[in-house]
Amino acid sequence: MSDDDGGFPTDYEIAQSAEKEHITDVLDSWGIGSDDLELFGDYKAKLSHDAVTRLRDNADNNDGNLILVTGMTPTPMGEGKTVTTVGLGQTLNHVGEDAMIAVREPSLGPVFGVKGGAAGGGYSQVLPMEDINLHFTGDLHALTSAHNLISAMLDAKLSQSDEFDIDVNDVSWPRSMDMNDRALRNMVIGLGESGGTPREDRFLLTAASELMAVLCLAEDLGDLKERVARIIVAYEKDGGVVTVDDIDATGPVTMLLKDAIKPNLVQTIEGTPAFVHGGPFANIAHGTNSLIADKTAFGMGDYLVTEAGFGSDLGAEKFMNIVCRLGDMTPNAIVLVSTVRALKYHGMGMWPADLDAVQEAGVEELEAGFANLDKHVANLQKFGVDVVVALNRFPDDTDEEVQTVLDHCREDLGVQIAESNVFAEGSEGGVDLAEHVIEAAEASDEDDFDHLYADEDSIKTKIETVATEVYGADSVNYVGSAEEDIERMEDLGFDDMPVCLSKTFHSLSDDASKKGAPTGWELDVRELYPSAGAGFLVALTGDVLDMPGLPAEPAAAGMDIDEDGNISGLF
Template sequence: MSPAGESGASIPDDREIAASVDLRPIEEVVEPYGLSGDDLEPYGEHKAKLTTDAVERLRGSRSDDADLVVVTGMTPTPMGEGKTVVSVGLGQAFDRTGRTAMVAIREPSLGPVFGIKGGAAGGGYSQVLPMEDINLHFTGDIHALTAAHNLIAAMLDNHLASGNDLDVDVNAVEWTRAIDMNDRALRETVVGLGGAGGVPREDGFVLTAASELMAVLSLADDLADLRERVGRIVVASDVDGDPVTVDDLEATGAVAVLLRDALRPNVVQTIEGTPALVHGGPFANIAHGTNSLIADEVALGAADWVVTEAGFGSDLGAEKFMNVVCRFADFEPSATVLVASVRALKYHGKEMWPADMDALEAPDVSAVRAGFENLDRHVRNLRQFGVPVVVAVNRFPQDTDEEVRAVLDHCDDIGVRAAETTVHAEGGAGGVDLVENVAEAVETDERDFRFLYDVTDPLAEKVETIATEIYGADGVNFTDGAREDIERLEELGMDEMPVVMSKTFHSLSDDPSLKGAPEGWTLDVRELYPSAGAGFVVALTGDVLTLPGLPERPAAADMDVDADGNVSGLF
């Protein structure tokens, strides 16, 4: 179905819209924000990397009045509810109302682009451009991360083949290879075959976005911090069970060389000319799921309002933004925007279990109301962090006035600000009401930001706090293996770090089939391991794929390029 505004009138597709935009030179876009051409390393006319000097200058010039708005969402349908679209549209709406703004979002991965999800740069009249460049090779950051990840793997296997002075246990190697493509055939492999191939052992691949290096890049404060974080990454255990790190392999310096330029944020523009920093792209289930810390800090030094996005629902992306990112950063959010949609509410309505995706198109106010319990849980989750919450009702073409009104009335009943948004169809103009609600919340609502737990709390207690206070579980069941992991982490002194929960994004629970706000259940934790370089502990609650596969008919099957270089099917 073609996107539409309130009237239901169709609008052109994303590619047609992007092609109709007369992009400005990137130096003109950033000039009102205190940046000149000397502050940019251009990659063509419309995208650039910021220089190191510009990054440091802007981070040091942040105004106390600069406000950070985190965009998150309710539990989404498999199609997504438009967090990136709302993020981009909100930034444009701030500009339309005379407020200087910047948008900060993650870089897309080629795997989802050619798989089923598609690109990750917004849509309709709330896109970041040039869309084709951003969704493909962009400035080479993800290629640099892939090379750096595989350099560590190569040096590890070279060490094994060269005498293994570190006594690495070949059955306890944790560091696999990386590829920026969905390829299920590479999840489990064997390397070292062929006689001269080195030491045979089981191996595998992860998507580059799932590499710990991506999390390291996105949390590093500067190049020195990046180098330190890379060095402490645990790649294996030795025969005594002690960790073997990148420093032990003497690979730290070379990895830092490969990532030197990737650490600098990329700047592009939205359809309406609002600057957008597109940088970093960690997963939101096995990592923290937000763009780089540096990008947020740079934006806060250049604009009065910064819009950043946290991946998946508030139970994953926003929880980690608050409890992980804000611990490492020199900022805290001024407000959160919770993206909701009529179709997601229907999806989580009890009458819809199991949800029939086709039925989400049909008007059904009762099904919308039945899904309010999921929305309410996310509102409650965000309020626990002491930050104002505003609900953005992202309107889709098939939504009726009655359905949208039901959501707005419910938000009024539970005392949370809410606004209908039509930024996909109308750009910044469709987000003005949302902007006014956000600005009023920041100016008048009480704000007392707080973490959900202290990093010095026992590791099991931190997991239990997230499970009960965010997911709504009655408790946590740690397998015997998970309890052994906790004991080992405590012995290694790696337990006093924030926790990243690896959990399905299809449900507030650890069971993707459970919709709404499940009650009377226990979270199962089967493994915990350190992401020592990133600075957090990962708790696995289910089978989360670090290398997705392609669908039966991947998006790549519908892509092509003509003799003049015009790409089709990418949007």
């Protein structure tokens, strides 16, 4: 359900009126004492290294259930994936299960850009919403500083040392900031008499930094340090790699991240504990919160509800093929979030979005959009995990439209589906969904789970498997530097890594304008590079931006704060 229902309060108003407990009181009944926490005020805390170790030891003896929440191809209207994640976690506790929630930290770029915050909404939010969406516990700032320390130390080597014969045209480590700014996408640095070595450079959003992926895939501080050391920052003229360790940056970079690796704990609007930790992109990275948060949560409860970024073709595919592989995890059920208006949007083949036209569309357009939903369901079933569709209901959805979707899933697809009203009703609106999820999790068999490709498959086989099996492409074309890049990856011994395909999130295809489930197309892969610290290869398709720009009317323009510190316009 949406907050555009007449007098329904805004997310911020709901968050401000909620009765929050002190975070120590929230966590006391979950086996976490005040000595385990590093407090950031009354409602935010980091979990100490010792507590993480103890809880992860508990998790080894706990046969917990991992529930992944994903979605159909997203629309500009939003489908409510985080709302569903938070709402389902609350509801599982409401019906008597011990459930934890783990979601990503918001980046300031999207908060002030188009998307807005990422704390859920309505009566399924994580709190304190305004803190989480802004500076929170400083993790993004620590990552930005660590990233730019690498940049500074690399440029110091370039200008003041002849230790490496670095090709200035083959420096792979850009600079970083946690703000959308298109002017920083391309630049020339090192100008002036004392400016260093002139070369082209660029900025990316901190959420797109390999350091973010490294932080979220590290098992502990020691593993983090090893991963940081492996990051490739440049290439020598003879093709050799230059790593973070080579430029003597491993220690200081890890030092800057020593607190950022500690998972953050907050509460939902109903008092369910929630990890909010890490936030990598789901196109050029894997798009889920930290492994440390996930594995710690299993030491606290019987269910963990987590989410993957964008649609299931991006976030969920990477969760299955990268995160579960590297983290040795097995999902017990998948929740696929859908909405009536997203189905209409895809049924109308709409690009760009016309929200008024979507509102006026009917059942015919809705049914035409089933192709997108069906493809996502079929894709997820290939991993051997049961899928439950969550129909996130909005105020303008008619009973006929809702019933049409319910009937299609039950009768045509043969999958469980539940209407979800957790936005407006909190846990009371998610009972049917929770019951279906519990049923699926209890019936799950870990032996049924499988990745789509094997470690030993060739790089091209991995790419082509995802392209044809998940995206629906007929074949793959290797253009630009892709062939040379693959040869370089093989020469460096990286061909056993999983592949992270970077693709538009607006479509199952590589063309953002194509809606539904496009067929008869070929995927163009233009470039590959290693995220050696994270442990995967990135294959670039299309024109995916790692430094977004602000729109003509950014969300920031509608935000304000009064003399008493009351915030308005944050969503």
